[in-house]
């Protein structure tokens with residue numbers, strides 16, 4: 106049997122919370138080989154082990170420790186495929202510069218997500234939206250491309266909504282989040298702001314969740330190869346986003362109104378039977394069960410459930426009738442894995458399997 110040569114990859118923003126997760130998930134990856142790191146001028150020129158304040162429980166991958174951190178400028182030395190987890194203030198400019206210079210940038214940042222010609226993808230939900238890159242490259246004249254994954258709060262919500270939308274149709278969605286502090290990057294929220302407290306405001310988050318959810322569950326225009334366009338889902342979304350003192354894992358309480366009547370058993374069956382398309386199921390980072398249902402009255406909880414399916418599942422529970430809309434439930438997902446690094450990795454695997462990196 107022939108052994109596939111691994112594709113060299115790099116990380117823009119390698120020293121941050123998401124960059125560290127990416128480095129960790131790329132260790133021993135069957136398809137990708139981490140060979141290049143980039144960050145700000147605070148870090149460039151140093152070895153990763155010196156530049157990076159490693160905050161994950163697992164040790165820094167041995168292969169990354171001695172890699173030099175580079176400036177995030179396209180000087181021809183970075184690999185074709187780059188994962189991007191840059192500070193949002195610089196992501197637009199830096200990612201655009203790399204895509205123009207021929208790199209495939211798989212981005213965690215919000216900067217390009219809602220652009221008409223930029224795919225916003227959850228492989229289990231809308232893998233076909235990747236086709237937008239053809240229009241993107243033609244219209245922008247880029248030899249590279251940008252593909253994005255959603256905001257960390259959007260991803261669990263959309264994974265839980267996708268089977269309901271397909272089976273019954275969505276009319277209205279109300280979501281209240283309890284978001285982990287790691288979602289704010291490192292060092293993140295000051296202790297005195299969050300200790301014993303709930304912060305009922307995360308700048309821009311509610312607008313992102315509302316718009317991204319409708320784009321992800323939207324349909325790709327049949328003519329997309331010509332003008333590239335996703336028609337957003339025709340349902341209303343209202344999001345309340347809160348920061349709470351949890352390390353990892355965004356917990357969300359959701360109420361939905363459905364377009365057709367459903368019994369609780371039918372809603373549970375829609376979640377239970379939800380599967381990614383076969384081309385996605387075979388990807389190395391795809392969770393065996395994208396949606397995991399907890400039957401206990403007090404689950405999911407981030408403390409116990411955040412690492413379900415290696416942090417790649419949306420964990421749902423507490424399904425019950427809603428006196429205002431039709432049903433309400435809880436969904437939990439890991440914000441730096443499923444909501445960021447793992448999502449980008451799965452997108453890159455989908456791109457590789459689909460021939461977008463050839």
Ligand SMILES: NC(=O)c1ccc[n+]([C@@H]2O[C@H](COP(=O)([O-])OP(=O)(O)OC[C@H]3O[C@@H](n4cnc5c(N)ncnc54)[C@H](OP(=O)(O)O)[C@@H]3O)[C@@H](O)[C@H]2O)c1
Pocket residue numbers: 117118119120121122123124143144145146147148149177189190191192193195196213214215255256257287288289290291292440441444445
């Ligand atoms: N944390 C999450 O749960 C999460 C989830 C989804 C999406 N995201 C998004 O992912 C991105 C990264 O988030 P994070 O939480 O990892 O943030 P972070 O911990 O603050 O890390 C930011 C990274 O950007 C680099 N950087 C800052 N300024 C730069 C510059 N001028 N040029 C080049 N690199 C620069 C930093 O390098 P230095 O260390 O050298 O400063 C660091 O590597 C953000 O766009 C965020 O919105 C985060």
